Amino acid sequence: EAAVTQSPRNKVAVTGGKVTLSCNQTNNHNNMYWYRQDTGHGLRLIHYSYGAGSTEKGDIPDGYKASRPSQENFSLILELATPSQTSVYFCASGDALGGRSYEQYFGPGTRLTVL
Amino acid sequence: QQKVQQSPESLIVPEGGMASLNCTSSDRNVDYFWWYRQHSGKSPKMLMSIFSNGEKEEGRFTVHLNKASLHTSLHIRDSQPSDSALYLCAANTNTGKLTFGDGTVLTVKP
Numbered sequence: 001e002a003a004v005t006q007s008p009r010n011k012v013a014v015t016g017g018k019v020t021l022s023c024n025q026t027n028n029h030n031n032m033y034w035y036r037q038d039t040g041h042g043l044r045l046i047h048y049s050y051g052a053g054s055t056e057k058g059d060i061p062d063g064y065k066a067s068r069p070s071q072e073n074f075s076l077i078l079e080l081a082t083p084s085q086t087s088v089y090f091c092a093s094g095d096a097l098g099g100r101s102y103e104q105y106f107g108p109g110t111r112l113t114v115l
Numbered sequence: 116q117q118k119v120q121q122s123p124e125s126l127i128v129p130e131g132g133m134a135s136l137n138c139t140s141s142d143r144n145v146d147y148f149w150w151y152r153q154h155s156g157k158s159p160k161m162l163m164s165i166f167s168n169g170e171k172e173e174g175r176f177t178v179h180l181n182k183a184s185l186h187t188s189l190h191i192r193d194s195q196p197s198d199s200a201l202y203l204c205a206a207n208t209n210t211g212k213l214t215f216g217d218g219t220v221l222t223v224k225p
Contacts, residue, residue: 031211042119042203042215043159050211058212090158096211103149104213106158 003027004107006091012113019078021110023091031094032074033104034058034066036087043090049074081114088112118142119206121216129224134191136219138204139184147207148180148187153218154200162202163189194223 003026013019025032030051035043045058047066055066063085065077078085088111094104118141128134138148147166151159165171165180165187172178177190185206191198199222205213 033212035215040217042121042217043205044215045212048212059214103161103164106160108158 004091004093004105006089006107006110008110009108010111012115013078013081014115015082017081017114019081019085019112019114021076021078021089021091021112023074023076023107024072025074025091025093025105026072027093027105028071029093029095029105030071031096032068033092033094034064034074034076035090035092036060037090037109038087046076046089083114086112086114119204119214119216121202121204121219123219124217125220125222127222127224128194130194130196132194132223134194134198134221134223136189136191136202136204136221137186138188138206138216139186140206140214141185142206142208142214143185144208145185145206148178149205149207149213150178150187150189151203151205151215152200153203159203191221194221196223196225199223 005024007022033048034046049068067075091107092104095102122137149164150162152162153159163178165178170179179188201218203218204216
């Protein structure tokens with residue numbers, strides 16, 4: 001089965017600090033995605049990538065950066081964390097062909113609390 | 116920005132009953148819908164997808180799609196307590212991205 005792992009699983013950060021969330025996939029999928037999920041909401045796309053070296057802005061990119069150094073790894077970086085970024089973050093991998101997205105496989109999530 | 120609206124926000128059905136969940140997109144470029152299920156504290160997992168008009172059945176789950184109205188629905192018959200979860204609808208356009216709705220929380224009462 002497709003495997004997506006995330007680290008850390010839980011993180012407490014201070015306001016103004018730098019936070020890096022990491023994601024690794026062994027599916028050899030070209031596309032990777034970062035979402036956040038807040039209570040009462042679905043998944044909102046922060047950044048995504050079509051392959052190593054590429055990053056694209058999603059629907060809510062402000063306050064976040066992303067890095068895709070290899071096919072397997074995709075990081076989400078909060079340079080100056082704020083309490084409004086307290087959330088559960090999910091990484092996903094999947095393929096797309098001709099613009100059509102195929103099934104996305106999600107990691108277990110990272111619960112981030114910014115104090 | 117495309118919006119995906121799901122209804123109802125929450126739904127309670129008795130064990131063995133039928134659950135019906137709805138989803139509509141505001142983007143006429145949508146050509147593919149996905150349904151994901153997320154149990155409490157877990158990550159979303161794909162349940163079913165549909166891109167053709169009509170219906171698709173897999174076991175107790177049936178998905179309908181009306182492309183003219185950009186409306187899809189998920190029906191779960193003989194609902195079980197293990198079906199209790201957040202159900203997320205997602206729409207795909209030719210951008211390769213998915214846009215998710217806010218979900219429907221289904222509770223199946225024994």
